[in-house]
Amino acid sequence: MTPAGDPSRGGPNDLAHPEFLPDPALSRTEMQSLQRELAATATFADDHGIDPEAVASEEPADLTDGLPDARRETAPDGDQETLPGTGPDAGESASPVVVGVDQAFLTPDDGEDRAVSAAVAIRDGEVIEYASATTPLSIPYVPGLLAFREGEPMLAALDALEAEPDLLVCDGSGRIHFREAGVATHVGVLLDVPSVGVAKSLLCGKPDEPTAERPAGWRTPIRADDAVETAASDSETVIGHAYQSRQYPNSRRVNPLYVSPGHRVSPGTTVEFVEALCAGYKLPEPTRIADAYADAAKRDAT
DNA sequence: GCGACAG
């Protein structure tokens, strides 16, 4: 996102809130305090100007035969390449750039744990750019503190991306979090970019209705429960939704997705975005492709 | 003390 040496912008990633960098060296208590402050800065209402229809993927990417090629965009009259998402077509009139981020991990065979972060930029349902970064992991996974383990790796991959994200799709929760500061919220606030979190299991909160055996398209609100300290005062608060993105006709075995606002997106619009980004598979296309790319990058690194 | 917990 931020080419090194670009004088028009600040440092790496052009952070809007560097004070919230997920420093792994902080104590557990400090991490939690930082998350409370971060949540107070986050916006769980629509502030993006993106129409869900504008980010819809009609056809799922074919991943059986490798990753789809990144469509390189060319300038109007020359053979000069333009920076994805920043060329003449960028701006108000162009379709939004959705960036999916996901990670794969290198097992501690002999060295230290390392994360392979992948970022995939998509516009009009087509991949326009891939970027990845391999980063050492300093702390283990702790429920509720995922951003302190995977945040920096994610930022590194986003930093390697030239395209400017209009919407980030993160693997993990956003507002569905003990302190309403999941990794999607953390990264969204740091960059001040609209973001949504997509998780495959529920961290906290309570679904209005049981989620088992639901047809594709079904959804139910997730409300704060006593595990959500921030909103404990009013358990009516909708912090996200369970969304059944895929289901088989006669069998009901696919679990729903748990989607929640990251930053600058409302709970309702978050579901609309995810619904538009899903193209037949359980995971939204940006996440699916980023997942495949992370695995590929991991293979190349091994 | 017990339970529960994104990736």
Added chain:
DNA sequence: ATCTTGTCGC
């Protein structure tokens, strides 16, 4: 998340 082949079902 990761270690992993075949296999039951649509």
